[in-house]
Amino acid sequence: MRVLGIETSCDETAAAIVGASDAPPGDGRPLGRILAQRVHSQIREHQRFGGVVPEIAARAHLERLDGLVRETLDEAGLRLGDLDGIAATGGPGLIGGVLVGTMTAKALAFAHDLPFVAVNHLEGHALSVRLAEPVAFPYLLLLVSGGHCQLLTVRGPGDFERLGGTVDDAVGECFDKTAKLLGLGFPGGPAVERAAEGGRADAVPLPRPLWRKPGCDFSFSGLKTAVRLAATKLPPGDTRAVADLCASFQATVADVLADRCANALDMSRSETLVVAGGVAANRVLRARLAVLASARGVRLVAPPPALCTDNAAMIAWAGIERLRLGWIDTLDFAPRPRWPLARLVAS
Ligand code: KG4
Ligand code: ZN
Secondary structure, three states: EEEEEOOOOOOOOEEEEEEEOOOOOOOOOEEEEEEEEEEEOOOHHHHHOOOOOOHHHHHHHHHHHHHHHHHHHHHHHHHHHHHOOEEEEEEOOHHHHHHHHOOOOOOHHHHOOOOOOEHHHHHHHHHHHHHHHOOOEEEEEEEEEEOOOOEEEEOOOOOEEEEEHHHHHHHHHHHHHHHHHOOOOOOOOHHHHHOOOOOOOOOOOOOOOOOOOOOOEEEHHHHHHHHHHHOOOOOOOOHHHHHHHHHHHHHHHHHHHHHHHHHHHHOOOEEEEEEEEEEHHHHHHHHHHHHHHHHHHHEEOOOOHHOOOOHHHHHHHHHHHHHHHHOOEOOOOOOOOOOOOEEEEOO
């Protein structure tokens, strides 16, 4: 089975072709192989605004997508007619971009008589790990990205149980705000991680929202405010002080996320903890979760960083998981700016 995936829900225009065996992975083997992929990051288009501008993003997707699809096909040595399906992010996300991606996918599917699959972007993140490593259902998932922060039990495609989520900000947003505040640039996560190198993680005491409280919810607004207050006290031009604040912030976030995961492990009794989404690329977080996993005797699986941030291989892979179950979407699928993971079994 070979599927083209298209991702356009935020500021990455991406296309990928993933190949897989038709049979479901009975023994938990990963069956996917990325045959070709292209990601065009729009960072430069949005940089001077300090965040993603939806209108600019939609136009940039429109300009780039056709070319990226052509390049992935060429690299894989395939033609559209050789494919078994076309999957595109159908939401949630910035609606202009999602429209560009789904309309392109529908047109290609219609013209070549191929099945079309509308993939929930969060399901793409949630299943991406199985493209890279043998992971059997069910598993506990910490999904941490720019717009989302939640803990879920993943029982299978379209089958998720939400254990908790953020009551205010997403954790990626918190990284992005911190970076903006400190003038480190955009996107904030990698910038904060770089700036924290050599900093002391215990230099700046910061609050740990909901620390040791029961349940699996998250809260980051208090932490965000504390970082803002600490930032105003920094001596101008003191890079060591910036490194200390970034290292302290990053360690606090990792501690808070690990604390919530510990509760989720108790609740779900899962033997595998998977971390996905853009923030999962953070090395301090990965190391902190590895400590938790080894203390609990569970397996931690973190996809390679390039699969954690937005990409189209995860969308193609989710398309494959759905197509294997016979789940196809009709061409009247309406792109969705909001689309909770709860209701996902074939639209
Ligand atoms: O999954 P993603 O690429 O897009 C969304 O679906 O939101 O996640 C993007 C988020 C951004 O907030 C970005 O700052 C954060 O992931 N991020 C990181 C790192 N790389 C990306 N956060 C912390 N450390 C990183 N290395
Ligand atoms: Zn994402």
